[in-house]
Each structure stands twice: as structure tokens, then as C-alpha cells.
Amino acid sequence: MPELRRDPVIGRWVIIATERAKRPDQFGTAAVEKEELVSGEKCPFCEGNESMTPPEIYAIRRPGTTPNSSGWDIRVVPSISPLLHISDSLDRHGHGMYDLMNARGAHEIVVESPRHLREWELSKEQSIKNVNVILDRMIDLERDPDIKYVLVFKNYGIAAGGGHIKHARTQLIGTPVNLKRVKEELAGAKTYYDYKERCVYCDIIKQEITAAKRVVAENNNFIAISPFASRFPFETWILPKEHACDFYKIDRNKIRDFTEIADAVFAGTRKVIGDFPYNFILHTAPFRRDANKRGYWETIDRDYHWHFEILPILTRVAGFEWGSGFYINPLPPEDACKSVREAK
Amino acid sequence: MPELRRDPVIGRWVIIATERAKRPDQFGTAAVEKEELVSGEKCPFCEGNESMTPPEIYAIRRPGTTPNSSGWDIRVVPSISPLLHISDSLDRHGHGMYDLMNARGAHEIVVESPRHLREWELSKEQSIKNVNVILDRMIDLERDPDIKYVLVFKNYGIAAGGGHIKHARTQLIGTPVNLKRVKEELAGAKTYYDYKERCVYCDIIKQEITAAKRVVAENNNFIAISPFASRFPFETWILPKEHACDFYKIDRNKIRDFTEIADAVFAGTRKVIGDFPYNFILHTAPFRRDANKRGYWETIDRDYHWHFEILPILTRVAGFEWGSGFYINPLPPEDACKSVREAK
Numbered sequence: 119m120p121e122l123r124r125d126p127v128i129g130r131w132v133i134i135a136t137e138r139a140k141r142p143d144q145f146g147t148a149a150v151e152k153e154e155l156v157s158g159e160k161c162p163f164c165e166g167n168e169s170m171t172p173p174e175i176y177a178i179r180r181p182g183t184t185p186n187s188s189g190w191d192i193r194v195v196p197s198i199s200p201l202l203h204i205s206d207s208l209d210r211h212g213h214g215m216y217d218l219m220n221a222r223g224a225h226e227i228v229v230e231s232p233r234h235l236r237e238w239e240l241s242k243e244q245s246i247k248n249v250n251v252i253l254d255r256m257i258d259l260e261r262d263p264d265i266k267y268v269l270v271f272k273n274y275g276i277a278a279g280g281g282h283i284k285h286a287r288t289q290l291i292g293t294p295v296n297l298k299r300v301k302e303e304l305a306g307a308k309t310y311y312d313y314k315e316r317c318v319y320c321d322i323i324k325q326e327i328t329a330a331k332r333v334v335a336e337n338n339n340f341i342a343i344s345p346f347a348s349r350f351p352f353e354t355w356i357l358p359k360e361h362a363c364d365f366y367k368i369d370r371n372k373i374r375d376f377t378e379i380a381d382a383v384f385a386g387t388r389k390v391i392g393d394f395p396y397n398f399i400l401h402t403a404p405f406r407r408d409a410n411k412r413g414y415w416e417t418i419d420r421d422y423h424w425h426f427e428i429l430p431i432l433t434r435v436a437g438f439e440w441g442s443g444f445y446i447n448p449l450p451p452e453d454a455c456k457s458v459r460e461a462k
Numbered sequence: 463m464p465e466l467r468r469d470p471v472i473g474r475w476v477i478i479a480t481e482r483a484k485r486p487d488q489f490g491t492a493a494v495e496k497e498e499l500v501s502g503e504k505c506p507f508c509e510g511n512e513s514m515t516p517p518e519i520y521a522i523r524r525p526g527t528t529p530n531s532s533g534w535d536i537r538v539v540p541s542i543s544p545l546l547h548i549s550d551s552l553d554r555h556g557h558g559m560y561d562l563m564n565a566r567g568a569h570e571i572v573v574e575s576p577r578h579l580r581e582w583e584l585s586k587e588q589s590i591k592n593v594n595v596i597l598d599r600m601i602d603l604e605r606d607p608d609i610k611y612v613l614v615f616k617n618y619g620i621a622a623g624g625g626h627i628k629h630a631r632t633q634l635i636g637t638p639v640n641l642k643r644v645k646e647e648l649a650g651a652k653t654y655y656d657y658k659e660r661c662v663y664c665d666i667i668k669q670e671i672t673a674a675k676r677v678v679a680e681n682n683n684f685i686a687i688s689p690f691a692s693r694f695p696f697e698t699w700i701l702p703k704e705h706a707c708d709f710y711k712i713d714r715n716k717i718r719d720f721t722e723i724a725d726a727v728f729a730g731t732r733k734v735i736g737d738f739p740y741n742f743i744l745h746t747a748p749f750r751r752d753a754n755k756r757g758y759w760e761t762i763d764r765d766y767h768w769h770f771e772i773l774p775i776l777t778r779v780a781g782f783e784w785g786s787g788f789y790i791n792p793l794p795p796e797d798a799c800k801s802v803r804e805a806k
Contacts, residue, residue: 123690123691124691125689125690125691126650126654126662126665126666126690126691127646127647127650127651127654127662127663128646128647128649128650129650130691130693130787130788130789131691131788131789132691132692132693132788132789132790132791133788133789133790133791134791134794134795135790135791135792136792136794139792139793139794139797140792140793142695142696142734142735142793142797142798142800142801142802143734143735143801145695145696145734145735145774145776145793146734146735146736146738146776201782201790214669214672214673215662215665215666215669216669216690216691269781269782269785269786271781271782271784271785272781273780273781277778278778278780278781279778279779279780279781280780289781289782291782291786293786293788297785297786297787297788298786298787298788299472299784299785299786299787300786300787302471302472302787303471303472305472306470306471306472306473307471310470310471318470318471318559319471321470321559322470322559325558325559325560328558329558345469346467346469346470346560347467347468347469347470347474347475347476347560348476349474349476351486351489352486352489390486390487390489390490391486391487391489391490392490394490397780397781397784397785398781399781399784399785400785401785427784427785429781429784430489432489432490434621434622434623435623435779436617436622436623436624436741437613437615437616437617437622437623437633437741437742437743437773438545438613438615438633438635440615440643440741440743440771440773441613441615441641441643441741441743441744441745441771442613442635442637442641442642442643442644443474443641443642443643443646444474444475444476444477444637444641444642445474445475445476445477446476446477446479446482446545447476447477447478447479448479448480448482448483448484449483449484449486449489450478450480450483451478453483453486454486456486457486457487458486
């Protein structure tokens with residue numbers, strides 16, 4: 119059975135994903151990874167192949183069609199090899215000095231088109247529908263009291279862990295604990311708020327608009343920046359210009375603006391470096407913060423600010439990064455920003 | 463000029479390594495990476511090629527030989543593309559709400575053999591000499607008041623950022639700030655110590671000896687374990703059995719035992735999965751902790767415990783890990799440990 123284990127020193131959780139297990143000696147045989155579907159291989163996310171996934175959780179379907187058959191625009195299914203499971207009841211316990219729990223949670227795949235298209239081949243209207251479905255799923259998962267956080271992310275390309283099936287999709291992982299990285303952001307943002315009585319992300323937006331060196335794109339509701347301390351070449355954050363801590367409570371009229379700025383960032387970056395592997399991650403406030411005011415991530419709605427992080431995977435993380443928690447970035451974010459802005 | 467920039471939310475430092483810079487559009491042309499030296503290419507670390515590196519900092523030389531020529535057993539040189547520089551004076555300053563500093567520090571390469579050998583081809587006596595040289599360099603760097611920490615690490619193999627020149631070497635990076643990851647360990651170990659009045663690493667050692675499921679190897683002075691919450695398949699930690707917080711103050715009579723247990727772990731793992739890419743990292747207490755008792759990493763010698771982490775790079779880190787700070791490990795550490803122990 120898969121389980122979550124907690125590092126006893128720094129509190130980092132690890133999912134021991136036994137459903138993805140291989141025999142120990144199989145880790146050495148580094149198979150050449152396929153870049154695309156091979157001839158005759160079927161994509162489990164394409165219309166007509168619904169039987170290749172677990173039964174759907176949710177779908178936008180044409181009238182008269184039945185679940186798990188053709189006739190859908192967007193389809194949400196459990197992951198084929200889920201990291202966390204919705205069915206179990208949460209069992210958190212100790213083992214000597216160690217802490218662990220069963221793999222309670224959720225792992226869903228939002229299939230963003232019935233056709234075998236990549237993210238950047240979707241129409242604007244389809245992209246808007248996809249964001250709406252992600253919001254619907256977050257709102258539904260928020261009702262599960264054991265789920266504290268939903269991480270929304272994309273892995274695109276082999277180097278970014280996206281595998282060889284390039285069919286547009288987003289993953290949602292609902293976790294029974296708050297995430298280390300998000301807790302760090304909440305704690306840092308709270309420290310800043312306590313000192314300044316302002317949101318650190320709102321201040322970043324103001325300084326970036328003034329400096330005008332790291333703004334990749336901007337529209338009425340959103341701004342895209344190359345962060346001052348970018349970890350990766352072409353790292354970009356997209357933030358709502360108006361303060362907001364919960365992505366899932368977004369005014370749905372703003373989704374069009376969001377998809378437009380995301381498209382502009384991806385299209386501009388692709389013009390500079392071509393098709394590139396990336397991870398795309400949402401950081402938003404945890405569910406039920408008011409009801410969960412304990413621990414150091416206790417905070418109020420004024421201090422945190424949701425944002426998406428686009429992390430192109432063009433360089434390798436090595437011993438220095440693993441050992442330090444610091445990063446080495448060979449491309450100044452000002453140069454990355456300028457090249458993308460000029461390419462658009 | 464390279465500089466260190468601090469993320470304003472979570473305090474993570476990034477080195478903007480302009481000396482490794484390429485033009486923005488060059489990041490897209492993913493050249494096929496060479497696995498080995500190609501015919502006619504010279505290794506800068508081999509005896510006879512001393513002019514290919516910056517002038518040496520330190521060497522173990524045969525009597526009568528002159529610096530930067532042949533005749534050495536171990537040679538320490540500045541990195542060819544250093545991330546941090548010893549020559550500048552530290553300049554830490556603000557830029558609006560952001561914090562940055564110049565790239566003051568040290569970046570040294572310990573070349574562990576005059577011959578073009580890999581780590582596992584070195585003799586036991588050569589390995590012992592290498593550890594002694596690393597200790598000598600740490601003791602020398604400790605005298606620099608601007609260097610707060612020295613991270614000792616190896617990158618081996620392409621996937622681990624080790625490049626294609628497989629000549630045994632260790633890197634030392636001396637940083638003007640304490641490392642995020644080490645601060646997390648110090649803080650976690652202090653919390654445990656405050657509660658239990660025992661070192662968390664000493665308790666891990668005791669529990670692992672009792673459980674006898676994750677002990678990869680053991681000798682008089684050291685133990686190697688597959689950590690309970692291993693991030694990576696075949697992750698292994700080597701710890702001194704007797705409590706000690708500063709690696710550079712080690713009793714040099716114990717070095718033989720240390721090299722023997724490290725060799726046993728690497729040889730056993732290689733028997734299971736063949737030659738494998740890895741990062742090898744030392745975590746020890748920062749320099750001058752007594753004189754620097756401020757901030758949350760303030761601690762005492764009883765609560766921290768130096769250790770080496772061996773991180774085989776056999777899986778990919780993707781959006782979930784980047785977004786959460788958690789890890790997915792498809793191999794239970796008990797299975798990894800059993801396979802290595804039986805292979806030895």
C-alpha cells in the first residue's frame with residue numbers, strides 16, 4: 119500500500135508510491151524515453167479511448183451522451199497511477215519516532231480536449247472552459263474535510279516529468295497535509311505583512327510596474343513577471359493585480375484575461391526557445407484557513423496572494439541545489455523578460 | 463557580474479551566474495550531451511594539463527615539483543566557472559524591496575587523482591588522503607570571516623549535473639549566507655532537542671539499529687541507512703555513530719572507517735543498478751555558531767549531527783515536487799536497503 123512518510127528532522131513528506139513500484143534492479147536499466155506516441159500506441163486521453171482510464175469523475179458532455187463514452191468536451195478522471203486515494207479514511211499514526219499516514223487524498227486528471235492536442239493548440243474558448251472545470255473540481259474537493267490543499271499543476275515534456283503522451287491535461291492533487299512550499303510562502307508573506315501591513319506580492323507587483331524591467335505581459339486583471347530571484351531561465355509568475363488569496367474564489371469573468379496572459383507568456387517564450395519542457399504550478403491559500411488557525415501558517419486573507427509559477431526545465435539541478443536549497447540561474451531574469459517581450 | 467538575489471517571500475537565494483550565461487535564444491537548442499570525453503578532447507583535471515585550470519590553491523606534491531606542473535597526488539584549484547569569488551569584499555544591499563549581494567565566497571575543486579579515474583577506481587589510501595585534503599580546505603576556509611558555510615558535494619553523471627568529464631573530484635562552495643536546507647535541519651533538530659533533550663539523528667540511529675530494516679552498512683564508527691522518508695530510490699545517509707556536529711573537527715583516525723563505509727554503499731548500489739548518476743552532499747554545522755547565535759538556526763553542539771547524503775538521480779522531479787516541496791519515491795527504502803545489503 120502507498121503511504122506518506124514524514125522526515126523526522128525537517129518535516130518533509132514523501133509519498134512512497136508503491137503502485138508505481140519496480141523491482142530494485144529495474145531502476146538501473148534506464149530505458150530510452152519515448153518523446154511521442156509510437157505508431158499503433160493509443161492515447162488514453164483521446165475521445166473513443168474512454169475505457170483506458172478509470173471511470174470519469176466529471177465531464178462536460180453533449181446532451182444525450184453517457185458517461186465514459188464519446189461526446190465530451192472536457193473530461194475529469196482519476197489518475198491511472200494515483201499517488202493518493204479518495205476512498206480510504208485518513209489514518210495518521212506514529213511508528214517509534216517516525217510519523218506516517220495512509221495515502222488519503224485525491225489525484226485527478228483534467229483532460230482538456232477530446233482531440234490529441236497540446237496545450238498551445240487549444241482554442242481560447244476551450245482554455246476558458248478548462249479553467250472553469252478546474253475551479254469546479256477545486257470547489258468540490260474543498261467539501262472533503264480531509265483535504266487541506268489542492269495542488270493544480272501541469273508537467274509538459276519529458277524533462278519536466280510529463281511523459282511522452284502530449285495530450286493537453288492538468289493534474290489536481292488533493293493532500294491531507296499542507297504543503298511545505300506553500301507553508302514557507304505563507305510564513306514569509308505573514309512575516310512581511312506583520313512588519314509592513316502590506317501584502318508582499320502586492321508590493322512586488324508595484325515595484326515591478328515601476329521598474330519596468332521584468333514585466334513580461336500585463337492586461338486589465340493580471341500581470342506576468344520574471345521574478346527578481348528567478349530559479350530557472352525564463353521562470354515566470356502570473357499574478358492577479360487585485361489582491362486575492364484564494365484562486366478558487368476568482369470572479370469567473372476574469373478567466374478570459376487569465377488565459378490570455380498565460381497564452382502570451384507561453385507563445386512569447388516559445389518564440390525565443392522553441393517548444394520547451396515546463397512545470398506550471400498554482401500556489402493558492404489552503405482550504406479553511408479560518409477554521410485551521412494553528413501552526414505557523416496561520417494567517418489572514420490580506421497577507422497571501424495566489425499566483426501561477428511557470429518553471430521551464432532547461433537546466434539541471436545538481437548537488438549544490440540539493441544540498442543548499444539555493445539555485446543557480448545562468449540567465450538574468452531581465453534578459454529573459456526582454457527577449458520574450460520583444461518576441462511577442 | 464554574478465550576484466546573489468534573495469526571494470522576497472521565502473528568503474531563498476539564487477546565484478545569477480552570469481559567467482555561465484548564454485544568450486536567451488541559446489537555451490532552446492538542447493545540444494545532445496556528451497557522456498564521455500570525445501577523441502582528442504583533453505581532461506583539465508589530468509596530470510600534465512595543469513595549465514587548463516586556474517592556478518592551484520593547494521596540492522599534495524612530490525618533493526621538488528613546482529606548483530601548476532606535474533608531480534602531484536591531489537590538487538585543489540578554483541572552479542573554471544566559479545559561482546562565487548574569494549577576491550571581492552562582501553557587499554550586501556537592498557534594491558527597493560529586494561535584497562542582493564555580490565558573489566563573495568569560494569568555489570574550489572579537489573581533484574582526487576592525477577590519473578583519469580572515476581571515484582570508484584581510487585585506491586583506499588588515495589580516498590583517505592582526499593578526505594584529509596577536504597578537511598584541510600574546510601579548516602582554511604573557516605578562517606575567512608565572510609564565509610559562513612562550506613558545502614562539500616559531488617555531482618557524478620550527466621543526470622546529476624556532473625558533466626561528461628568523469629575525473630574523480632569534489633566541489634567545495636563557501637557561501638556568505640547560511641544555507642536554506644541546512645537552516646531547516648538545524649531548526650528541526652533544535653525543536654526536537656528542546657522537546658526531547660536528545661539529538662534527533664542519534665535517536666534515528668538507535669531506532670534504525672533496533673528496527674534492522676534500513677541499515678545498509680555499519681562499522682565501528684559509522685552507520686549507513688536508507689532514510690525512513692527517502693526522497694529518491696537508493697537514497698542513503700552516512701552518519702557518525704558517536705554524536706558530532708562539525709565534520710571538519712573529525713578525529714582523523716576515523717577517516718579510514720568513513721571511506722570504507724562509503725565505498726561499501728556505492729559498491730553495493732552499483733551491484734544492484736550498475737553505474738548510476740548521483741549527488742553526494744555533506745551537511746555539517748555552520749562555522750562559528752557560538753559567535754553567530756542569532757536567528758532561528760541558533761543552536762548548541764548537542765542538537766545537530768553531521769552526515770553525508772547520497773542521492774541517486776534515477777527518477778525525475780516534476781510539478782508536484784516543485785509545487786509542494788514533497789517528494790514521490792516509487793521504491794520503499796526497506797526494499798532498496800535489502801537489495802544493496804544482499805548484493806554486497
